[in-house]
Every structure is written in C-alpha cells, then in structure tokens.
Amino acid sequence: MLNSGTDWAGNSIGKDTDFLVMCAANPTADDVALEVDRVRATLRMGTDQLQDLAGELERLVDVRGLALSERRAREDFDALELDEYNDLHTVSRRIAESGEDGRLIEQQLGGNVAALRDSLSQLERIQVDLREAAMQTRTVLVETVVPRWRRTVRQAARMAGHEVSLRVDGETTEVDAQLLQALVEPVAHLLRNAVDHGIEPPPERQALGKSAAGCIVLAFAREGPDLIADCSDDGRGFDLAAVRERAVALGLLDAGEACDDAALARLVLAPGFSTRTRATQLSGRGIGLDVVNQVVREQRGSLDIETTPGHGTRIRLRVPVRLAAAPAIVVRSASHVLALSVRDVEQVLAADRIVEAVDGTQRFDGAAGPMRLVRLEDALGLPDDAFAPPAGVEPAAPAVLQVRMPGGERIAVLVPEPGQTRNVVVRPLAAFVPAIAGIEGAAVLGDGAVAPVVDLPRLLAARDGARAAPALDAARRAAPVCLVVDDSVSVRRTMELFARDLGYQVDSAADGVDALERVARRIPSLVLVDLEMPRMNGVELVRALRHEPATRDVPVIMITSRSSEKHRRLALEAGVDVFLTKPYTEDALAGHIAQLVKRR
Known part of the structure; x- marks a missing residue:
C-alpha cells in the first residue's frame, strides 16, 4: 500500500516536470491549458486513489479490535468514555487528511485554469501583433518605385519615337523591401522591351485601327505566398516567324523541327537571344529577357509568356514573398514536422468514411460526393511508416483534408492527427536548394522546430500517382x-x-x-x-x-x-x-x- 502511494507520487512529479518542459517549448495557449487539464485529471485520479487507500487501511485496521485487550485491562474507563488510538490509526488518519488536501489543491488549480487560459490567450495575441509589426517594418508599397518605372517608359518612348502610356494596378500591394528592390531592374527591362518590341509607331497603330498611343499595364497582386507581377501591352505581339528563324540560326531549333507557339515564345529567354539585327540603346544586345529570367530564378520564381500576334503580349512574374505570414496546420511524427498551408483546404474531416474501390484504390465518401484519397506520405514520397507511432504507443486518430484543386476537382488527403491551425512566417528556401514542387518555404515553429510549408494543391498536381518509399521499420529496429x-x-x-x-x-x-x-x-x-x-x-x-x-x-x-x-x-x-x-x-x-x- 505504501509502495503504491510512493509510486503514484513519483509518477505525478515526473508528469509535472514534463509539463513544465512542454510549457517552455510550446507557448500556444490552448496546448498549455489542455496540459493543465491533463495534470488536473492526474491529480484528481491520484487523490481518489489516496482516498481509496485510506479507506482500505481503515477497513483493514480495526483499531478497536487491536486495542481490545488493552481496553479490557483498564477498569477506570468504559469504551464509550474514552477513544483510544494507536500509531497505525494515526497514520491512516494522516493519509485521509492528505487525500482531502489533494482534493482541495485540485479545486484551487481548477479555479486558476481559466485565468491561465485568458493570460496565455492574451500573450498569444500580443505575439501575433508583434510578428505583424515586425513584418510591417520590412514591407514597403509598390508605389514607392512606380515613379522610376514611369521615367523608364518615358525615356524609352522618346528614344523609340512611340507614344506610350503606363498604367499601374496594385500600387498599394505590400512587398518585402529586398524583394521589391531585386525586381526594380527586371521590371524596367520588361517595360523597355514592351516599348521597343511591342508598341507600334503611331501611324502603324492607326492603320490597324488602334489608338495612336500604346498602353502598357503593370499589375501587382498577392496570390497566396507569391507575388504576381504582370506586364502586358496592346502592341504587335511576338514575331514568332522571326523568333524561329533566329532560333534556327543559333542552333536552338532544327530547321524542320515542330514547335508550338508557347515553346517558341520561351526561346526568347535564352542567353544572347535577340531578333534585332543591330543593337540600339534599347534592344538588340540579347540581355533583356535573359536577365529578367535569371533574376526570377534567383528569387525561386517563374516567368510565363503569353503572346498573340497583332494583339499584344503578357509576361507574368511569380516570385515567393520573402517573409509572409500564412495560416497552416501542423502535423508531427517522431521523425517529421510539417506545416500544411490551408490554402484551398475546404474542410478537415474525420477519417471514418474511407471505402475501397473496385480497382483497389481508396476513396473518401464526403458530403460533396466520393473523392480520390491520397495519403500525405505518398504525395511527399516519404517512407511508408513516416507517420507511424513508436512501438508500444497507441496510434492517433488520422484526419482527412478536403482540398480543392485549380480545376475544381476535390481530393481527400489522409494526414496524421493534425494540430491546431496557427499563423507561421513562411521563409523562402536558400538559393542553393533546388525548387521543390509544392514546398512554399520553411517556417520556424514556437518550439524551435523547422517545418517545411506544404502547398497541397501544387503538391498533388505535381506528384499525381506518386507512391511512398519503402518503410524504414527494419532500419529502425537495426x-x-x-x-x-x-x-x-x-x-x-x-x-x-x-x-x-x-x-x-x-x-x-x-x-x-x-x-x-x-x-x-x-x-x-x-x-x-x-x-x-x-x-x-x-x-x-x-x-x-x-x-x-x-x-x-x-x-x-x-x-x-x-x-x-x-x-x-x-x-x-x-x-x-x-x-x-x-x-x-x-x-x-x-x-x-x-x-x-x-x-x-
């Protein structure tokens, strides 16, 4: 009995110590409050156990029976006149009193939980405000560099003898200062190319039924973790025949090789590529779009070209924002920590409606109808047991994320038990790390763990049909x-x-x-x-x-x-x-x- 009480006390101290370590590592209010509730439950269980032990001791020790012979030897006091106690009775009473003290402590702890929740929630709100304030110090508005681009367009139009107006949309878009500075010159290259290659001279435009003055639209917007910069004009578009001729001359294409318009347009990104036969101050040196593409790649972005002969060209730059706060669902295992971006995640559902299809594949029967089911370890190519619990640990309940793809299809993604949604600061990966489809960047969590930030729609589109790697159980056992x-x-x-x-x-x-x-x-x-x-x-x-x-x-x-x-x-x-x-x-x-x- 005494050993049982000692074991319970030792276990309680160990659990409380682990709780303090958890508080230091995980500052989120809900996690701490839930852990306090768990400690309360443990304390309540231990108090009840102590009360049971005290009751059992009372039943086993019949004080009056043990002292019967002694009372009989006394002639001057009746049993009803004097209660007599021995040491064992005293110990049993002390155990009962300790149980009552534990119950009182549990009640006091319960009264403090609400205050702890409020305090921690307030601390979390302050942390969010502090993070947003810190990010504000690093961001600037696009409008701060617009005058430089307007001057670039005016100078280029005067040199080329064209009439051009520049319209800028999304001037109030907030961008990381370093990223915006890196994009100033590439965007200026695009504007000069649009003026010199795209916009026709006023007489030619009027002959085509266009206004004498050409128009260039520069549009900025945020799309998830990315900054989108569109440069479009209403000029002549790419001369695809001249592009093919130049590509053949440079050995980029064979004379009879088939190539669609989109692939031809991307050939202008090759180093030293220019359709002009002589160089001017504006063009002909082959260092325009090549420089733009190189800078975009350094920023881990992409460049897309859409051109329609006679109607104009649009060049889209997509670059990840250097520091962006994004909501994410954190999933953990013994070996992996991942932050799943909630972009296009419509619902988080219980994994209780998984059915086996006739072809052997699994589907999820959701409210929107049957959906294809994809395991997260399959999509990421992780080992088959990447999210398996350690030996002897009960597996946590998995969940299903309903993800809407760009084409409208809904896919169910089976993930391990997700944590609460939290805002994380998405940091871009280093330039020496190759681009990985579906990985937006990395985030440092509250406990110091570094988690890749996963964009599920992009990941599923890029790794359709992928399978998990073989399980590592054997290696772990070894x-x-x-x-x-x-x-x-x-x-x-x-x-x-x-x-x-x-x-x-x-x-x-x-x-x-x-x-x-x-x-x-x-x-x-x-x-x-x-x-x-x-x-x-x-x-x-x-x-x-x-x-x-x-x-x-x-x-x-x-x-x-x-x-x-x-x-x-x-x-x-x-x-x-x-x-x-x-x-x-x-x-x-x-x-x-x-x-x-x-x-x-």
Whole structure:
C-alpha cells in the first residue's frame, strides 16, 4: 500500500516536470491549458486513489479490535468514555487528511485554469501583433518605385519615337523591401522591351485601327505566398516567324523541327537571344529577357509568356514573398514536422468514411460526393511508416483534408492527427536548394522546430500517382539503443539529443528502478548512467546489469561530478567500463563510446 502511494507520487512529479518542459517549448495557449487539464485529471485520479487507500487501511485496521485487550485491562474507563488510538490509526488518519488536501489543491488549480487560459490567450495575441509589426517594418508599397518605372517608359518612348502610356494596378500591394528592390531592374527591362518590341509607331497603330498611343499595364497582386507581377501591352505581339528563324540560326531549333507557339515564345529567354539585327540603346544586345529570367530564378520564381500576334503580349512574374505570414496546420511524427498551408483546404474531416474501390484504390465518401484519397506520405514520397507511432504507443486518430484543386476537382488527403491551425512566417528556401514542387518555404515553429510549408494543391498536381518509399521499420529496429539514466530532467534531455545525433535510439529513465524496467522491455547497446540517484543509484544499477547474463556485456559509461578515487574504484569494481567526471566535452564522450563499440 505504501509502495503504491510512493509510486503514484513519483509518477505525478515526473508528469509535472514534463509539463513544465512542454510549457517552455510550446507557448500556444490552448496546448498549455489542455496540459493543465491533463495534470488536473492526474491529480484528481491520484487523490481518489489516496482516498481509496485510506479507506482500505481503515477497513483493514480495526483499531478497536487491536486495542481490545488493552481496553479490557483498564477498569477506570468504559469504551464509550474514552477513544483510544494507536500509531497505525494515526497514520491512516494522516493519509485521509492528505487525500482531502489533494482534493482541495485540485479545486484551487481548477479555479486558476481559466485565468491561465485568458493570460496565455492574451500573450498569444500580443505575439501575433508583434510578428505583424515586425513584418510591417520590412514591407514597403509598390508605389514607392512606380515613379522610376514611369521615367523608364518615358525615356524609352522618346528614344523609340512611340507614344506610350503606363498604367499601374496594385500600387498599394505590400512587398518585402529586398524583394521589391531585386525586381526594380527586371521590371524596367520588361517595360523597355514592351516599348521597343511591342508598341507600334503611331501611324502603324492607326492603320490597324488602334489608338495612336500604346498602353502598357503593370499589375501587382498577392496570390497566396507569391507575388504576381504582370506586364502586358496592346502592341504587335511576338514575331514568332522571326523568333524561329533566329532560333534556327543559333542552333536552338532544327530547321524542320515542330514547335508550338508557347515553346517558341520561351526561346526568347535564352542567353544572347535577340531578333534585332543591330543593337540600339534599347534592344538588340540579347540581355533583356535573359536577365529578367535569371533574376526570377534567383528569387525561386517563374516567368510565363503569353503572346498573340497583332494583339499584344503578357509576361507574368511569380516570385515567393520573402517573409509572409500564412495560416497552416501542423502535423508531427517522431521523425517529421510539417506545416500544411490551408490554402484551398475546404474542410478537415474525420477519417471514418474511407471505402475501397473496385480497382483497389481508396476513396473518401464526403458530403460533396466520393473523392480520390491520397495519403500525405505518398504525395511527399516519404517512407511508408513516416507517420507511424513508436512501438508500444497507441496510434492517433488520422484526419482527412478536403482540398480543392485549380480545376475544381476535390481530393481527400489522409494526414496524421493534425494540430491546431496557427499563423507561421513562411521563409523562402536558400538559393542553393533546388525548387521543390509544392514546398512554399520553411517556417520556424514556437518550439524551435523547422517545418517545411506544404502547398497541397501544387503538391498533388505535381506528384499525381506518386507512391511512398519503402518503410524504414527494419532500419529502425537495426539501430542500436542507448539507455540514458539520470534523475535530472535537463541532463537527461541533453544526453538524449546527443545519443540521437550519434545514431542511437534512446530510452531514458529517472533512476535505477526505472532503468531496469526499460531494460526488461529491450536490451540496450549502451548505457549512460549517473552515480547519485534516488531509489537505486548508478552503482547498484550496474551491479544488477552485470548480474544478468543478457546485460552482462553491455557497455556502461558513468558520468558524475564525484571525482575522488574512492568513487572511481567503487564504480569500476561494480562493472563500469568508463568513469567520466564532469565537466567533460561531447567529443571526449563520443570518443569513449566509439572505443567501447569497437571493442565489443
């Protein structure tokens, strides 16, 4: 009975410690409040258990029965005149009082939960405001650079002898200052090309029934995480025959090779490509659209060309915004953290209406009708068990995201249990990382984890029919296991990260008793143990390991602040392989581990 009470107290302390660590790592209000509710439930359960133990003790200990012989020996007091108590009765009363105290604490904790929720919610709102304010300091309006582009158009029109007007739409669009600065010169190239190559001279335009003055429209807009910049004109469009002739001359096309208009138009992006036979201040040098395309690629963007002979040309630049806040659903597993953009995610549904089709494929029977079902690990090409829970852990309930594709089709995406939707700051990937279809960028979450931001419609369109990679269960089972034993939570967490970096699977325990329970489940390949711990210290644990044939040869490294020769001799006599004193370096510890593994 006393052991049961001790175990409950130890478990409660461990859970509360984990709760404090979680609070430090996850600042979201709902997560913290839910964890407080869980702690309340644990405390309530422990209080009820303590009350049951007290009642059981009361029933087992009949105080009056134990003291019957003593009362009979007393002649001066009747049993109704004097209540007599022994030590066991006193202990039972103290247990009952402790249970009542625990119940009172649980009630007080419940009264503080609401205040905690309000405070954390307010903190989260302040964090959102602070993030938005910080982003505002980095963004500028497009209108700040419009005068430079108007001057470019005026100068180009005067040199070419054309009449041109420039209309700018979306001048109030907010753009990251560095991104806008990077686009100033490419857009100026587009404007000069439109004036010189696209807009006809006034007499020619009038002969075609157009107004004497040509019009160039420069439009800016935000589309999800991207900035769209359109440059269109009402001029003559591309001379596709001249483009083909020049491409053949440069060896980009064979004389009789078939090529559609869209592919011909993109040939003008080749370095040194120009249809002009002589160079002027405006054109003919082949460094216009090539420079634009190069800058767009450096910004991890894309360039599209639409041209209609006699009616004009539109060139669209699509570049990711450097810093953009976007709502995302975070999904986690033991090995992956992903932020799924909610763009075109219409609903989050329970995964309870999945049916097997006749052809063997799976479909989801939603309110909008049957939808094709795609697993997230298939779409991303992750291992088949990428979101599988660790051994012995109950799998969480998956969910289905109803995604609307650009063509109107709805696809059901099966994902692991999603977290709450949160705003994340999407940062573009570095220039040396190749573009990945469906990956908008990366976001740093509140706990410091870096999560790729996934655009589901783009991902599904780019990887239609993709399958997951083979499962990694065998590789995981083959990975060695390191048992970390230390009563300090911070030291234990640090050692866990260190062992994982070395390629180990990690089990952890707070003392020797917990460690023996972990060993009973699976035999470790390495043990990192502290010397001084409650219940069972490190020396006692090592003796227990050396006593069992299955763990007799497991390497053990003891890490302690005790540096005397007496402690060292005690540890080595118990069977410790390496006695390491604090402070130590991770390189030294890694070296000892490598030597022990090599020796074994």
